[in-house]
Amino acid sequence: MRRFIVLLLVAAVNVKAFAANADEPKFNPKNLVITWEVVDNNYQNKGEALTAITITNKGKTSLPASGWKFYFNSSRNFVANAVSGNARIEPINGDLYSITPNAEFKAIKPGKSGRIDYICESPVVNFTDAIEGPYLVWDSEPNKGYAIGDFVVKPFNPTYLGLITPEIIYNQNKIIQDIPAASLQKIIPTPASYKENSGSFTITNSIAIESDPLFEGEKRYFITGIEKLLGSKLKPSASGKKVIFKKDASLGAEAYQLSITPDAITITAATPAGLFYGIQSFKTTLSAEPWAKPQSSITVPCLEVADEPRFPYRAVMLDVARNFQTKEQVLKLINLMAVYKLNVLHFHLTNDEGWRIELPSLPELTAVGSKRGHTLDSKNYLPASHGSGPDFSNTAGTGYYTKADYIEILKYANERHVMVLPEIESPGHARASIKAMDNRYTRLMAAGDKAGAERYLLRDVNDKSEYRSVQYWNDNVIDVAMPSTYNYFETVINDLVNIYKEASAPLPAIHFGGDEVPPHVWEKSPSYLALKDKNPEIKNTGDLWYYFYGKLNAMLKKRNITMSGWEEMALRKTTVDGQNTYVPNPQFVNEGMQVDVWNNVLGDGQEDLAYKLANGGYKVVLTCVTNLYFDMANYKSFDEPGYYWGAFLGIDKFYSFIPFDYFKNADVDKNGQPINRNIFTGKQRLTDYGKQNIIGLQGALWTETVKTADRMDYMVFPKLIGLAERAWAKDPAWTMEKDTTKARAMYNAEWSKFMNILGKRELPRLNYYQGGYSFRIPKPGVVLQDGKYLSNIQYPGLTIRYTTDGTEPTASSKVYDGPVDATGTVKFRAFDTKGRGGNVAEGSENNKPGI
Structure with a gap:
């Protein structure tokens, strides 16, 4: 009888399973391939x-012809009805769209294809303009998304205005002279004083190290590094050569002196940070060989260096909210920041699309805000963004740093004298935190805990305000009129303070965002209207800005923490001749706040905003989109990734940046076209007082288009070295030369040196630091002359290879060493010392270099 009952139960389960399967769509979306094309x-x-x-x-x-939708992400706008007449495109929220077939759409049989033609409201420039992450949702299962088999972006050869061709690249590269490696400066960024002498110092495992007790941590760091390069433990010999770490209290906080003689290496500094930077300079004197493979002895040239930084604040802003990067990748970034003497990691941890740090008091922030998948209500996790797809398997969309991870990052950075500045975006760009606290509210309300549910709520549930942010979100702004908002921020700040304390890491400032709050927000919020009735100083929603940041600043001041934010934090809206404009906000000017200014888009009218704020008394970090955004595409070409709304931005823009007069050598607008210098008429120049308020430079990597560690490396390196050069080294002579012809000649000579240093010294080492960095390898220049192709490269030292049969060049293809007959299809490609190749430049039979 017992066996019979078991059989009946098994049969019942099988019947139930059969019924469930019968209701499921029979078509498997994994059998679909979607190709996007222009x-x-x-x-x-x-x-x-x-x-x-x-x-x-x-x-x-x-x-089937119907019963499904495709969802995808895009940063662009579309005409709703497909030109092909068989589908409709609709915006959902943020960058999420749906495509729904209509009665004209035909079923797609096995082995066949269907096509939907649609209009994008602006031309395509590069492959990152393609749609991202399409996935399928059945009408019968609206809450589940299905990944497709593959998504392909079809190559496109555009002919738009400003296209950068290999011929243009060739002509740009012509000014770069090939300089013998032996005559190149051995330390970068450029020291304040640098002199090479005859002779050398040989490092072996018998060297002895003498150190002032102040530098005990740096001594351990040095020994660990040297032993790795030598491949053996140090065994100091009494008669051996010495490395000496000396204290000199008269030097500046980050200054150092480095002396290398045949008998000793001596680094002198007043502080551990200065000593550490001396070690970094010593490291850059080494060739690539010991980084590639341990050497029993390492020879370094004799030299004398006296050095200190130009700016005290030298930063990289890394966004891990839009797309996540692993702890290991963050550590690799910090390592290279330290090598090139950058000292602040501005960690953009939160945004609309993600919350990436575990805070013990508010577990919902990561339980909800760190996950992205298919959802239309965001009750339990966030929707797909930036191509992250229908489920949590996409590690760019889903992920966060545990408390232990974050503490490890802090300790690693602290050891390398990098301060980690956390950014908690507010009040805009805050959808991840808003939805996380909504989830908490719903859970506690269901449990009957109304007071607990409302304690950290970030939106008025009865707010009917209608708005749309720059990134198309309609529900991403915290309601700053609600008392619960300040309960939330007190808790977030307390948790951050405790984490930094546990890591023994400094927390001098917290960044609270402040950018891109859209019009019409809060207008119909009952909380705002009630606050307005009680507070006569609040006359409109614009006044909530000062109310909010005033309260946040008070929270930080009682903890001796400085308020940091984007430029909008320091601005007050007003009018001039009836037109809206912004001026430095006098309310906060004496509060010691620090502002990062990004908006100097050439031609958009705010070119002088950073200088206005510095002249007005604010401490300013230049984060100018025209010169310091890592995520901007290198130049206008379909095969170059990145956004381009603010500029096309190669390493030359970093290197040529003049912090105190960036108008001076601005040459092209945001579209890459020659600039009309009339845009600078009437703009503020930086005063001597204002110069004192420029505290540093910051390179920024926003990650909408950065999905992998390799792409992050591609966008950041070696541009980061150009950033370091401008942040650390004094202004070169060409920046002060008034004769434009002389200034250009001086610049070209220094540019050649810098490109040779990168190609022959820095990039070979980058191949091996921390397992290697996937830095960008530029496309070769190609020009047709007298029936032959000539090729050159931006970084002398890289190897150009080519093919003549139309195939892609590989690391074993012929090495280019002179003109190549222009017969058939000739392709050129540059390779680094590890055999990694860059983008391909092509010459074609019609004798016109293509892309």
């Missing part, structure tokens, strides 16, 4: 792009 990049001469997605069925059953 059809016409100036459709109907309207400056719009006709694009298409082709859906190919690789399975054995048909994709």
Whole structure:
């Protein structure tokens, strides 16, 4: 009888399973391949792009004509009805869109394809303009998304204005002279005083180290590094050569002196930070060989260096909210920041699309805010963004740092004299935190705990305000009129303070964002209207700005922490001749706040904003989009990744930046076209007082287009070295030369030196530091002359290889060492010392270099 009952139960389970399977769609979305392409990049001469997605069925059953939607992400706007007449595109929220087939769409049989043509409201420039992460949702299962088999972006050869061709690259590279490696400066960023002498010092494991007790941590750091390069433990010999770490209290806080003679290496400093930077300079005198493979002895040249930084604040802003980067990748970034003497990691931990740090008091922030998948209500996790797809398996969309991870990052950074500045975006760009606290509210309300539910709520549940942010979100701004908002921030600040204390790491400032709050926010919030009735100083929603940041500043001041934020934090809206404008806000000018100013887009009217704020008394970190954004595309070409709304930005823009007069050598606008210098008429120049308020430079990596560690490396390196050069080294002579012809000649000579240093000294080492960095390898320049192709490269020292049969060059292809006959299809590609290749430059039979 017992066996019979078991059989009945098994049969019942099987019947239930069969019924469930019968309700499921029979078609497997994994059998779909979607290809995106540009059809016409100036459709109907309207400056719009006709694009298409082709859906190919690789399975054995048909994709039905209806009963499904595709969802995808895009930073662009679309015309709703498909030109092909068979589908409709609709915005959902943020960068999420849906495509719904209509009665004209036909089922796609096995082995066949269907196509949807649609209009993008602006031309396509590069491959990051493609849609991202398409996935399928069945109408019968609206809460579940299904990944497709593959998504392909079809190559496109555009002919738009400003296209950078290999011929243009060749002509740009012509000014770069090939300089013998032996005559190149051995330390970068450029020291204040540098002199090479004859002779050398040989490092072996018998060297002895003498150190002032102040530098005990740096001594351990030095020994660990040297032993790795030698491949053996140090065994100091009484008769051996010495490394000496000396204290000199008269030197500046980050200054050092480095002396290398045949008998000793001596580094002198007043502080551990200064001594550490002396060690970094010593490290850059080494060749790539010991980094590639341990050497029993290492020879370094004799030299004398006296050095200190130009700016005290030398930063990299890393956004891990839009797309996540692992702890290991963050440590690799910190390591290279330290090598090049950058001292602040501005850690952008939160945004609309993600919350990335575990705070013990508010576990919902990561339980909800660190996950992205298919959802239309964001009750338990966030929706797909930036191509993260329908589930949590995408590690760029889903992930966070545990408390232990973050403490490890802090300790690693602290050892390398890098301060980690946490950014908690507010009040805008805060959707992840808002939805996380909504989840908490719903859970506690269901448990009958109304007071607990409302304690950290970040939006008025009865707010009917309608707005749309720059990134198209309609629900991403914290309601700063609610008392619960300040309960939340007190808790966040306390948890951050405790984490930093546990890590024994400094927390001199916290960054609270402040940028891009859209119009019409809070207008219909009952909390705002109630606060306005009680507080006569609040006359409109604009006044909430000062109310909010005043309260946050008070929270920080009682903890001896400085308020930091984006430029909007320091601005007050007013009007001039009836037109809206912004001026430095006098309310906060004496509060010691620090502002990062990004907006100097050439031609948009705010070119002098950083100088206005510095002249007005604010401490300013230049984070100028025209010169210091890592995520901007290098130049205008389909195969170069990145955004380009603010500028096209190669390493030359970092290197050529003049902090105190960035108008001086601005040459092209945000579209890459020659600039009209009339845009600077009437703009504020930096006063001598204002110069004292420029405390540093910051390179910024926003990660909407950065999905992997390799892409992060590509966008950041070696641009980071250009940032370090401008942040540490004094202004070169060409920045002060008034004769433009002389200034250009001086610049070209220094640019050649810098490119040779990168190509022959720095990049070979970057191949091996911390396992190697996937830095950007530039496309070769190619020009046709007298029936032959000539090629050159931006970084002398890289190897150009080519093929003549139309195939892609590999690390074993012929080495370019002179002109190549222009017969057939010739392709050129540069390679580093590890055999990694960059983008391909092509010459074609019609004798016109292509892209």
